[in-house]
């Protein structure tokens with residue numbers, strides 16, 4: 462399998478190369494040159510394990526690895542998940558199921574890909590006989606950072622660098638990042654928002670002067686964000702697994718249409734659903750659920766992407782994003798590299814672009830999009846707890862609320878991206894409880910109120926002392942990297 466850039470100006474590369482590069486040298490994102498098709502034998506798949514389905518899907522993307530190698534990566538990556546099947550399907554009502562993707566070590570869906578990416582990357586380094594250390598640049602609005610730091614913790618031949626916004630992330634997300642103990646970690650709070658950090662990362666990844674200095678020190682950039690193809694491929698797996706499980710449970714007949722709703726920020730998770738559909742999975746409408754930063758809702762309605770607007774800090778911080786990177790991959794699929802290159806140039810220069818009517822019509826045929834503000838998010842948390850005795854985190858609550866906007870005859874899958882304990886303060890307040898200033902106390906309060914145990918993965922998190930206390934302006938990140946890497 463070869464990979465091409467969405468902007469059409471970079472050479473075709475192998476899967477191993479695409480994994481290591483992270484971003485294509487022309488600033489575009491890697492996509493499969495020819496889309497693989499899955500063989501859906503539901504009689505067999507309905508009883509298959511997550512690892513077995515993962516092996517089948519990932520072998521199509523990364524044929525440089527043997528099936529046995531991929532099975533080993535997946536087995537080891539998900540070894541410490543707190544749910545034996547790795548992801549859980551939770552029935553909400555007769556037509557709706559939640560897909561819980563937060564049973565990994567940092568309690569967010571990011572663990573699904575970021576527990577695996579270190580295995581894929583280190584194997585790619587070995588197979589291509591590269592001697593360099595990978596410097597993995599990562600921008601986060603809260604969840605990716607913790608998951609990347611955990612996944613790459615002390616992984617040989619890697620150094621993991623995380624930039625997070627100093628304002629907006631939850632106390633628990635901050636604690637996960639600032640207490641990362643790996644010797645290969647560098648974590649910086651930035652005085653800017655996620656978009657500023659992501660823009661800086663993308664610029665650094667293709668900074669030729671820096672790349673040359675790195676080469677002289679036997680260092681090489683990669684990324685742990687969903688711009689990395691390894692993230693996307695790993696996320697396709699859970700849609701296939703979820704479908705198989707719904708068939709197994711009798712919630713779906715093989716071949717029946719399943720609609721999917723995804724709380725969306727950087728567009729990686731919903732793009733993975735679109736790719737699964739392209740590979741032949743019988744998915745229907747894909748619903749893009751946004752919070753008060755509803756740039757995507759407006760775009761799907763009008764065809765105008767308008768990033769130049771107020772950035773809002775909301776109760777669903779991981780989705781506080783105005784420039785959704787992976788939308789570029791979707792647009793490439795619908796309109797091709799020349800159009801994408803032009804739109805991305807407009808976005809960089811004018812913070813806006815407008816797609817043509819034909820592309821907009823194609824988008825609207827496949828996607829719904831709507832948003833929900835923080836007040837509706839709270840109401841949804843309360844309603845679902847009262848009616849279903851089920852605790853939603855704020856991001857999932859956004860998706861549950863938005864899903865209500867789109868009545869459909871088809872079965873619904875709503876992606877549940879984080880544990881409610883990651884956002885205990887917000888969840889307690891939504892439930893009418895008084896949240897304390899002390900985040901550890903809130904974990905216990907939420908546990909008592911909901912009669913659910915605090916997840917073991919975070920039980921002693923607040924006993925750890927933060928070791929990463931650096932705070933920098935975006936303009937100083939390059940100089941800091943030069944100093945940190947000894948360039």
Ligand SMILES: N[C@@H](CCOP(=O)(O)O)C(=O)O
Nearest residue numbers: 601602603604605687727779
């Ligand atoms: N929601 C993310 C933002 C980064 O997205 P990614 O999927 O590209 O890593 C976060 O929580 O950091």
